[in-house]
Amino acid sequence: MGIFERMAYAIFRIATGNSNKRWFYTPIAGLLFLCFLALFYIAAIFTDKWLNLPSISHLPWTLIPVLILLVPGVILVLWTWIQFIRARGTPVPLNPPRELITSGLYAYSRNPMLLGIFLIFLGSGIWMGSLSLTVFYTPLVILVFYFQITKIEEKEMELKFGQSYLEYKKKVPLFFPFLNWRGKYN
Numbered sequence: 001m002g003i004f005e006r007m008a009y010a011i012f013r014i015a016t017g018n019s020n021k022r023w024f025y026t027p028i029a030g031l032l033f034l035c036f037l038a039l040f041y042i043a044a045i046f047t048d049k050w051l052n053l054p055s056i057s058h059l060p061w062t063l064i065p066v067l068i069l070l071v072p073g074v075i076l077v078l079w080t081w082i083q084f085i086r087a088r089g090t091p092v093p094l095n096p097p098r099e100l101i102t103s104g105l106y107a108y109s110r111n112p113m114l115l116g117i118f119l120i121f122l123g124s125g126i127w128m129g130s131l132s133l134t135v136f137y138t139p140l141v142i143l144v145f146y147f148q149i150t151k152i153e154e155k156e157m158e159l160k161f162g163q164s165y166l167e168y169k170k171k172v173p174l175f176f177p178f179l180n181w182r183g184k185y186n
Helices: 003-015 019-050 063-086 112-128 131-161 163-171
Strands: none
Touching: 003 019, 003 131, 019 112, 019 131, 063 112, 112 131, 131 163
16 A cells, blocks of 8 residues: 555544544644645745746736636635535545535536635735746646645545545546546546
């Protein structure tokens, strides 16, 4: 068993185990996730200064793409939080809802919250005028989460929900709605 499978099994054991343990680890995991995201912003600020990169911010021109990216991004994140709360769970994989959410935004994307985070990263990179956040760190975030989801989270979801998740996975794309490569979703 590889490291990714061990991680998936560890998350599965906590997510399906003792309720007190799940609620204890949930805020810790949430805080670690936010710190992980903040590291990309901090790295972008230092990269821009270290490489003396030009600012891409030219208001009011940049205000339009910033709003086009940030507003839907924030809406996606908030809407998915609401769906998780209604399903009596959290977005933290250690304390998810007990049933697979396949309605609402999840009927179009298996990870609408991360799609929202990607939009927020891209929009805030433009808003901050950070060339490195916009063209390097945002794609890096997408790549990191792609591998985390495909190697760990989806394995854990298969353990938890079995065939129903495999069927859902066949019907709904990973991130981007209506994006279909080679006739199947990844």
